Amino acid sequence: MAEPRAQDLPIAPAAGGASLSNGTGTGPSQSANGKASAMAAEAAPVLEVRDLKKHFPVKKGLLRKTVGHVYAVDGVSFTIGRGETVGLVGESGCGKTTVGRTLLRLVEPTSGQILLDGKDVTNLSKNEFRPYRREMQIIFQDPFSSLDPRMTAGQIVSEPLEVHGEGDRSQRRERVAELFRRVGLRPQQMDNFPHQFSGGQRQRIGIARALALNPKLIIGDEPVSALDVSIQAQVINILMDLQKELGLSYLFISHNLAVVEHISHRIAVMYLGRIVEYADKKTIFTAPRHPYTEALLSAVPVPDPRVKRKKIVLDGDVPSPVKPPSGCHFHTRCPIAVARCKEESPALVEKAPGQFAACHLR
Amino acid sequence: MATADHQAELTRAGANINSSWSRFTYYVRRYPLGAAGALIVIAFVVIAIFAPFFATLDPTTTNARTSLAPPGGQHFLGADFMGRDMWSRIVYGARISLMVGIGSTVLGCFFGVIIGLLSGYYGGWLDLITQRFIDIMQALPLLVMALLMAASLGPSLENTIIAISIPIIPHVARVIRSNTLALREMPYVEAAKAVGMSETKIAFRHVLPNTIAPLIVLGTAQLGSAILTEASLSFLGLGVPEPHPSWGRMLSESAAEYVRTAPWLVIFPGIAISLAVFGTNLLGDAVRDILDPRQRS
Numbered sequence: 001m002a003e004p005r006a007q008d009l010p011i012a013p014a015a016g017g018a019s020l021s022n023g024t025g026t027g028p029s030q031s032a033n034g035k036a037s038a039m040a041a042e043a044a045p046v047l048e049v050r051d052l053k054k055h056f057p058v059k060k061g062l063l064r065k066t067v068g069h070v071y072a073v074d075g076v077s078f079t080i081g082r083g084e085t086v087g088l089v090g091e092s093g094c095g096k097t098t099v100g101r102t103l104l105r106l107v108e109p110t111s112g113q114i115l116l117d118g119k120d121v122t123n124l125s126k127n128e129f130r131p132y133r134r135e136m137q138i139i140f141q142d143p144f145s146s147l148d149p150r151m152t153a154g155q156i157v158s159e160p161l162e163v164h165g166e167g168d169r170s171q172r173r174e175r176v177a178e179l180f181r182r183v184g185l186r187p188q189q190m191d192n193f194p195h196q197f198s199g200g201q202r203q204r205i206g207i208a209r210a211l212a213l214n215p216k217l218i219i220g221d222e223p224v225s226a227l228d229v230s231i232q233a234q235v236i237n238i239l240m241d242l243q244k245e246l247g248l249s250y251l252f253i254s255h256n257l258a259v260v261e262h263i264s265h266r267i268a269v270m271y272l273g274r275i276v277e278y279a280d281k282k283t284i285f286t287a288p289r290h291p292y293t294e295a296l297l298s299a300v301p302v303p304d305p306r307v308k309r310k311k312i313v314l315d316g317d318v319p320s321p322v323k324p325p326s327g328c329h330f331h332t333r334c335p336i337a338v339a340r341c342k343e344e345s346p347a348l349v350e351k352a353p354g355q356f357a358a359c360h361l362r
Numbered sequence: 363m364a365t366a367d368h369q370a371e372l373t374r375a376g377a378n379i380n381s382s383w384s385r386f387t388y389y390v391r392r393y394p395l396g397a398a399g400a401l402i403v404i405a406f407v408v409i410a411i412f413a414p415f416f417a418t419l420d421p422t423t424t425n426a427r428t429s430l431a432p433p434g435g436q437h438f439l440g441a442d443f444m445g446r447d448m449w450s451r452i453v454y455g456a457r458i459s460l461m462v463g464i465g466s467t468v469l470g471c472f473f474g475v476i477i478g479l480l481s482g483y484y485g486g487w488l489d490l491i492t493q494r495f496i497d498i499m500q501a502l503p504l505l506v507m508a509l510l511m512a513a514s515l516g517p518s519l520e521n522t523i524i525a526i527s528i529p530i531i532p533h534v535a536r537v538i539r540s541n542t543l544a545l546r547e548m549p550y551v552e553a554a555k556a557v558g559m560s561e562t563k564i565a566f567r568h569v570l571p572n573t574i575a576p577l578i579v580l581g582t583a584q585l586g587s588a589i590l591t592e593a594s595l596s597f598l599g600l601g602v603p604e605p606h607p608s609w610g611r612m613l614s615e616s617a618a619e620y621v622r623t624a625p626w627l628v629i630f631p632g633i634a635i636s637l638a639v640f641g642t643n644l645l646g647d648a649v650r651d652i653l654d655p656r657q658r659s
Contacts, residue, residue: 138556140552149572
């Protein structure tokens, strides 16, 4: 576990160097990182997403006629700066996972733009997009089904290297050993199969695989939700250490607000395919603007039983993304909704410096 | 940790994974039934290959005086109504039965896997069309289908193999396709897509190896039924032609007439067929377990 990590740094000469010169590679300290990363984001966003939409057609009948769409992602925009972690939160079915998958072109976006390092990669063909996959990788939620049970841990981690034709067999093996050490696995475990590892170790294998190509951005699709609480902390610490060492950026998708609060610099709150509020962590947790963010935060359990807090309980269920409500998607459950909310969809605008919210009233 | 445990477990089980002989004895201890199956299959294969050494007499020489001779003496498994030695015919019959059984199963599985994999993985129109073809093929029973093929191809060993392999294709394709449908949604397939691996490579590298377990079970079951189908075809005069000895024909041509008067004509080929099918099934079960890394530790 406690392998020396600082020594084996030459893992990412290019990416590491770039981020160091940016001043964020050494790791923004937790207190100052809101501002630092916001500035870094303005300087050179690793990822910029503009009005991303993904509508899944609903097909019925013998001729598979399209009878409607699931508006899974319905106009999402955000940026992620170098060395920054953006948390993407929302309840199940709000489209947060689809955002992550769309970015990696695991599903094709319906419309919108994805800019990687300022370059529009949205309309590239599969082959043209392949080199950009080096920049962006994903860690999956389920550490069991995300590793091929018939491959050894070493084969799994070296697969991205093979696909991108990096090095020969022995160089790849060396690199895999290095990646194993980096995520806290012993290189001797390379020849073991996934089922011989625990859940936390498997997730480390997943992280090592995501790191193999020296990406700038890692999308974590609920990467700790399937783990025990004690293991969650370990994995999150690994992710944060890696960020400090390599200047990685994360899009951290989760429904667990406590985890998101710990790891993120900025947080985007999603509701029914749209971002309703987007601000740095501190603002979101202390001065949320959107009524949905407020309700979401009030649902976070407080460890101290003596603390009495006003709980905002929303009525009803999340409406179907096949027929989202008119105007503001949230108006059917919003405690402060007015007539205007039904007709007019609020834009995500900057309400205070660095705080974006999509609400007519606040 | 996992490495240590794995090693420790193997050592406890009396295995030293560093030498292949120890590994072999480990597997034998761990899968005694599979070892028995392997022994049976190996015995049949050896007998088939070295048939001239095992046979006591020529399997095609007829002798009116020894017609329907009971077991004992020169014909220790008896002789058939044409006076041909049963033991020698069974020994040479192993060649035919194993060639037909293994040949047609391998051929059928090969095409079945390719069709099932492509159909399941790529989906769409390709899937729709191949599945309808498979529906048509499956509407006919295995034997009828093989009959049809054998009748149109004419009786010979190669044609028998082809005729029996064709009805196996849809069975295999169905199983592989349904497995593929489930496997292509697995996150590890998505992970491979996320790094930019080509679809064909994903299909062969991540999907195919994970369909091996059901394929082996299916293959060994089909091996048995292929031997039986060959028997039926031979009985109807569409299988391997005379005078080549075939277990199926030996069994079927004597079953009706001599089962009461000369039961050895039915019992011994029957035992040979049962043993071969039994052996392949036992071996198949064990091989499936051994090939699955999850069962290994």
